[in-house]
Amino acid sequence: MRPSCKNPPMRIRNQLVLLAAAVLVPIVLAAALAIDKIREGERDAALRGLRETARATALIVDRDVQGALSAMKALGNSRNLDLGDFQAFQAEASAIDMKPDVWTVLLDAQGAQKVNTRIPFGAPLPAPISQERVKKVLTLREPFVTDLFTGPLTDRLLTTIYVPADAAGGNAFVVAQAFSAEFWTRKVKDQDLPPDWIVGILDRKGRVMARSHRTDEFVGKPARPEIVGAASASNDGLIQIATLEGINSYAAFTHSSLTGWTVVVAAPASSVEASAQQAVRLAMTGMLLAVAAAVIVAVAFGRNFIRAIEGAGIAAVALGRGETPVIERTGVEEVNQLNGALLDAGRLLELERQSRRQAEAGREELLARETRARETAQAQNEAKDQFLAMLGHELRNPLAAIGGAITLMERGDGDHDRNLDIIRRQSGHLGHIVNDLLDVSRLMAGKIMLERQPLDLAKCVSACVDALRNTERATGYTITVQVAPVWVDGDVVRIDQILNNLVTNALKFSPEGSEIRIAVREAGGNAVVTVSDVGTGIEAELLAHVFEPFVQGPPPANRMQSGMGIGLALVRQLVELHGGQVQARSDGAGHGSTFEFTLPAVAAPELVAPLPPPPVASSRKIVYVEDNEDARATMGELLRAFGYEVVEVSNGKDVLEAVATAHPDAVLMDIGLPDMDGYEVARGLRADPRCSHVPLIALTGYGQLRDKEAAAHAGFNAHLIKPVDAQQMIRTIEGVIAGA
Structure with a gap:
C-alpha cells in the first residue's frame, strides 16, 4: 500500500524548475554585488599599477645614480690622481661618460676645476662655483646630489653628483658627474606605459627635472603645489589632482632613496574609471550568458535525470525478482552510484574474502621482513663480537710474547739478543695493527x-x-x-x-x-x-x-x-x-x-743521485720533552746511544728555561703535554730571542695532515709520528740542525 500524502505529488520536471528559480534569484542578487566589487577592484588595481610604476621608476633612477657613484669611486682611486696626471685622468673619465648628456668634472679642495670632460684637455676651465659643496663633501666624506640648476659652461639644466676621491690622501679632490635634464627625461620616456600616463621627476625643491609629456614647456618649472605638499608630508602616496595640463588625474608618488627626488606617475581619472566600467560590462554580459546557459542545461539535465530515475526503478524491480539487472550508465553520477550499489551488493562477500586473504599475505610478508631484519642484526652483532675477539687475540699474542721476553731478560735467562728481537718484532706487529685500525677509520672519514x-x-x-x-x-x-x-x-x-x-x-x-x-x-x-x-x-x-x-x-x-x-x-x-x-x-x-x-x-722522471745520510756529529746536545716517564727514559737512552748529550724535561713550563740554559742544538718535543700543549711551548720559544734560533722537532702520536700543518704553523721545523724508526729520527735531527 502506498503512503498517503496531504498534497498531490509534483513531477520531477516541475520540481527542477522551482529549484532553478530558487537558485538563480540569490545568484543574480549576489552577482550584482559582485559586479560592484569588480568595479572597485579594477579601479584599485589600476591605482596599484600607478604606485608600482612610480616605485619602478624610482628604482631606475637609483640604479643609474648608484652606477654613477660606483664609477666615480673607481675614478677617485685612480693612480693618475696620485701621479697628478690630469690628462690621463681625463681620458680615463671620458671612457665612462655618456655624452652629450653625462660628463665628468674633477675639482680640487678649493672648488676649482682640474678636469672637465665636456671640453678638451688644456682648454680654459670655468671659474669655481661650488666651493661650499666641495668643502661639505670633503668634510663629511659622503656623496652629495644637487637639485636642478643651470650649468655655467653649457647653459643647460643639470643635476650633479659629487663624490670624495680616495687618491692623493683622500682630501685633495672631488669627482663629480653632471647629468643633463635631457638624460632623466629620456629615462622616463623609455618606459612602456599607456600614452596618456604622465611620468615626472621632481627635485627636492619641487621643480620638474624630467617629464614624459610637454618636456620643453614644463621642465625647470615648479610642480603642482598639491603634489609637492603631499610628497613633503609622506614618503609615498596617491592623490587626485589636476595636472599642469589641467587634466583631472590620479597621481602616485614616491621618493628616490639615494637622491631624495620625487618620482610622480599620473593617469587621467577618466582612463582609470573607464577600465573599471569595461570590467563591469564584461561581468554583466558574462552573467547573462551564464543564466541563459543554466536554463538550457537545466532543461537538458531534467530530461536525462528523469530517464535515469526510471532506469534505476526498473533495475530495482529486477533485483526484487532475483534477476541480474541490465544497467546502463547514465549522465547522473548519483543515479550511477545507486545502480552500482545494487550491483555491488552481491559482490561484498567475495570482496571481503579477498581482503582477508590479502591481509594474511601482508602479515606473512611483514613476518618474513622482521625475521630477515633480526637475522641481519644478529649476523652483524656476531661479526662485531668476532671482530672484538679477534682484536683481543691479535693484541694479546704480541703482548704475551713481549711480556715473556721481558721476564726472561729480567731473570737473566735465555738469549738476550733473541729476546730483544722478539720485543722488536712484536712491537712492530702491534704498531701495524694500530696503524691499520687508524688508517681504516681515517680512510672512511676521507682524512688520508x-x-x-x-x-x-x-x-x-x-x-x-x-x-x-x-x-x-x-x-x-x-x-x-x-x-x-x-x-x-x-x-x-x-x-x-x-x-x-x-x-x-x-x-x-x-x-x-x-x-x-x-x-x-x-x-x-x-x-x-x-x-x-x-x-x-x-x-x-x-x-x-x-x-x-x-x-x-x-x-x-x-x-x-x-x-x-x-x-x-x-x-x-x-x-x-x-x-x-x-x-x-x-x-x-x-x-x-x-x-x-x-x-x-x-713517464719515468730524470734520475738524480740521492744524497748520503748526514753523519751524526759528536757532542750534539738535545733537549727532549716528554711527560711519560718510561717513554722519556727509553728515548733518552736511545739518543745517548747515538752519541747525543740529552737534557730531559717532563712538562711544558720548564722547557723555556731548559733551552735558554742548555743552549741545545735541537729540541725534540711531545705535543700532548699535561700543563700546556707543545704548540704553545713552540710559540713561546720562537718569541724568546734566546731560543728563537733553535730547531724544533715534534715527536707525537698525532699524525694527520692538520696536525702537521698545526706543528709547522706553531714554529716546528719537522714532524715525526710515534712510534718512530730510530734511523729516521737521527736523519731528521741531523737534517734540521744542518739547515738551521
Missing part, C-alpha cells in the same frame, strides 16, 4: 692525504718482497717475482702498505711450501700488479664482499683464524685514493686466488 712522488712500481714490489722474505711469516714459502719497470705517481708508504697487505694475505691463506707469484707490467697506460697464490681460494658468495671491512674467509686447514679483516678493505681504499682499481678472482674453494690492482702509469 697522499704524499705523491714518482715511483718505480717494480722497485717498490722488489723492496717489499725482500723485506717480507726476512720475516718469520714468509719462512717455508717460495715468492716468485716477475717485474718490468713502470712508474706511477704515488705515496711510497701507502704503496708499500698495499703490497704488504696483499702478499701477507696470500701467505696467510696458502699452505706452507707453496708458491706466491707476483708480477708487475704495463698495460693500456696503467701499471698492473698481480698477486697470485694456490691457497684455499674464495667462495663465490664471499668474493663479492672480500674488500669490505671485517670480512674474512675461513682459515686453511691446521691453522687458526688470524687477522681482523681490515687489510683488504685498506687495499681497496688506498688503491682508489690513488685513482686506481682493485679486483679479486678465484675459481672457488681450493683453487687459489688472484688479486690485481691497476694504477695510472706516468
